[in-house]
Amino acid sequence: MSGRKQFDVDEALDKAMAVFWQRGYADASLGVLGTATGLGRGSLYGAFGGKDELFRRALDRYSATYGARYEDALTAHPGDPARAVEAFFGVILARINDPAVPEGCLIAQAAAQSAVLTPESAAHVRRLLDIQQARVRAALDDPHADPSMLDDLAVYVVAINQSLAVLSRAGASDRELRTVVRFACETVASRLAPAG
Secondary structure (H helix, E strand, O other): OOOOOOOOOHHHHHHHHHHHHHHOOOOOOOOHHHHHHOOOHHHHHHHHHOOHHHHHHHHHHHHHHHHHHHHHHHHHHOHHHHHHHHHHOOOOHHHOOOOOOOOOOOHHHHHHHHHHHHHHHHHHHHHHHHHHHHHHHHHOOOOOOOHHHHHHHHHHHEEEEEHHHHHHHOOOOOOHHHHHHHHHHHHHHHOOOOOO
């Protein structure tokens, strides 16, 4: 179409995702988002329906990108849930140490700002955390273990993941983060060990 500027929606989403990830929802103004994406306010509204919808789409893009990596790690060791959790944490540490992306985790950043999100966006963040928890719980599945203990362990693993994101943003060293992961993996292994 002549006269209408075309843009790559995925590229714009990636740039918006980076802004929300780095600055959080509250500090990601339409001006900052427009500068990052190269889109004017009208184009942002036209393509994404506004900041809130853009935020949810950025969350989905983040979740799809990293969710696939988590899924691969958690399913790489069938029958060995402790190793699956260790691989999951390995993906998290690789993301945290990747200089090409902001520190921390977009979902953790969003969860920390739930009070300033619209109810729809806050519920969206909660659903993404629930998806992560279900993914971890599936990797922990063991017909010989108490299902409620496995449910609790999945909550624990996701909580450690979110804690790693917060600690990394607060400047924790790689050694400190790896210490947290080591203790978490030991906890998971001990909880999964057969009694007796």
